[in-house]
Amino acid sequence: MSDLAIELAGIRLNNPVLVASGTFGYGREYSEFYDLSLIGGIMVKGVSLEPWRGNPVPRIAETHAGMLNAIGLQNPGVDHFLKHDLPFLRQYDTRIFVNIIGRSIEEYVGVTQRLEEAEGIDAIEINISCPNIKEGGIQFGSDPRSAAEVVAAVKAVSSRPVIPKLSPNVTDIAEMARAVEEAGADAISLVNTFLGMAIDIHRRRPVLANTFGGLSGPAIKPIALRMVWQVYEAVSVPIIGMGGIMQWQDAAEFVLAGAKAVAVGTANFTQPYAAPEVVRGLQAYVEQTGIPYEQLVGAAHSQADNG
């Protein structure tokens, strides 16, 4: 059996397949389907300083080969997470990436400080890219200077690797990546969802109560892949690639584009076993090609005809 274990930002992962924040709750629901130790890591649903109520319904709309969501980062807050969810997750041999959210830099820093009091957290993923809340989130993720400020502030109080999750809703993703790298990011997650909408033609109004939502699923994969490719050429920190990964072939594309690790997101909703199946598929792919996993990361760049 080939070894898929990797080191990412100083963390050792049993394999490079994670599950994306917001698509896996805090692990409980999918632990009814499989042993969570089978996946390399869990990026938990966004955690804020105080509980957040989230948006009214409808929060979801299906689109062709995709879906829009506007959950609004509903979560029970960091205290609840530390008391009820972290102990549950720590039962498993998988790495725990805590996705943090805030409406201000102070709130991001506040959550990070609360997390510092706990053991068993492997990394902090900063959500500066949620398109569904008016304050915070995307406001930090669409401007390089603001993004860098959040990363630097969290980095200053975190003893753990800090991984900003970038928004694809920007003109120049490479510029964003360079900004957060300079601010001290240990790795970069990309992409979050694409801002979109759907309209109910019978009622003549937006489907989502929030009007706009984040598009995810297979529909976004080519764009996400292109962004991973561009960021790989722009920065030297490792990339966690995501966006429409449904099966191992999609994950392999992200790896070849430059992602050292990948995250399965929306696929969890439709195929609960998607993430462990991606692990199995990548393992077989590595065996079949005979190329060590780490050499596959970004391997398509040297083959590309950029002229």
Next chain:
Amino acid sequence: MPPEQFVVRVAAQHAVADEHFELILEPHPVFERTAPGQFMNVSVSGADRFDPLLRRPFSLYRRFPDGSYSLLYRTVGRGTRILSRLQKGDQLDIIGPLGKGFSLLPGSRPALVGGGVGVPPLFLWAQKVLIHHGDVRAILGFNEARLAICHNDMAELGIQVEVTTVDGSLGRQGLVTDALEPLLRAGEIDAIYACGPYPMLAAVASMAKRYGVPAQLALEEWMGCGVGACLSCVVPIRNGDGSTEYQRVCKEGPVFSAEEVYFG
């Protein structure tokens, strides 16, 4: 018991009314351990195909003597149109059972109150449990006669059925609540199990409260994952202190006690 993903074969499919089909599935152990009111999350796109992307939640409609079960649905969109083309021998990928089903309320004169495609989830509850615990009555509302479903199956089961239609083309003209209120006033109903559109459920809940009759409501909301992870299908639930919090229709529901649901 936890949900599982399984594949089952289609035994038959037939139209039951305009735009409505009954899809009969071969016996499967998961169906036998499914409580009425729980649901199945059905893939309509098939293996390795990602469009339509999301699974569709359906409750089981009824059990046949040979152990097969059916789904009864209305063709409202892409997913249900694909389902309606399935034939005997085709395979269906399902996750279930999901959510929390009905539980038995005290009383021996229960009523099923259903509107439109909210009617089918009530039948299995009556067939498996309720019919053994009392004289069951059903009040079923539809927009018009051509969309009426389940009323004959319920009558065959021994349920006393009253149909209402908005246009008066079948049964009593009006809404289910028009038929429900006189019965509540006369004290002929001591428990309510309801499923249907939100405005109907809101009216049933307030009527049940007024007459002091306990009620359970099976809610429907747009779902992403069906297992409780995505937080798409939430409904405001009353806390003791007068505030509300969002709970998941797919996990804490779909069946809620009427007094805990906040209708705004």
